[in-house]
């Protein structure tokens with residue numbers, strides 16, 4: 001497994017193709033749900049931490065919020081900036097590694113959406129997200145972590161899947177090794193094949209809850225999906241923690 005798989009994979013043209021179902025309407029469902037659970041003032045400042053192509057940032061900005069998006073991928077940030085420009089939206093997009101990001105500005109809501117957590121080798125590096133989020137929030141600000149549910153993933157892992165059209169074949173192989181879910185993505189175009197990897201640390205929900213509290217958060221709600229179902233250890237596909245920084 002290549003160590004910094006996330007540097008390479010998210011900077012390819014292929015990422016948006018493989019995850020094309022993670023589109024604007026999917027993002028709209030997330031944002032509508034989250035905003036129904038959180039009380040924000042109309043001009044609240046929001047940080048989309050690991051914003052990718054900006055699908056959530058754009059929607060939040062359209063709603064009038066003051067949005068900052070941070071991501072490591074130059075490729076995805078270019079996508080995000082182009083979309084914002086097309087819509088005439090003023091969003092600050094910053095290229096940074098989450099582990100190194102700092103800002104004078106504080107936020108009323110910080111979101112980390114669609115499994116943008118657990119990429120690093122060590123727990124120390126992974127939990128820097130919680131530390132950063134806490135320190136970058138205004139008092140009474142909210143943090144949303146949208147991660148998978150380890151138990152559900154382990155029981156429902158699809159070892160192999162394949163999709164194709166006249167232009168490409170995408171093969172995805174998944175396995176769990178050493179408490180990480182590893183994915184090998186092979187993309188074949190015009191007879192040329194390229195291989196990419198994903199590798200995400202599997203954290204138990206109870207451990208995440210403990211860690212969120214340890215970093216100072218109050219957990220307001222735990223959801224198991226974006227339909228609003230409560231988190232269930234066995235059956236929930238997602239672990240969506242809605243947290244608050246008190247004081």
Ligand SMILES: C[S@@+](CC[C@H](N)C(=O)[O-])C[C@H]1O[C@@H](n2cnc3c(N)ncnc32)[C@H](O)[C@@H]1O
Pocket residue numbers: 006007010022049050051052053054055070071072073076096097098099112113114115116119
């Ligand atoms: C699964 S994508 C999710 C993107 C976005 N939140 C969404 O829902 O479309 C994960 C994102 O994390 C970003 N990322 C990966 N490692 C990062 C790092 N070390 N620092 C900042 N961003 C990182 C990737 O570039 C990618 O955009």
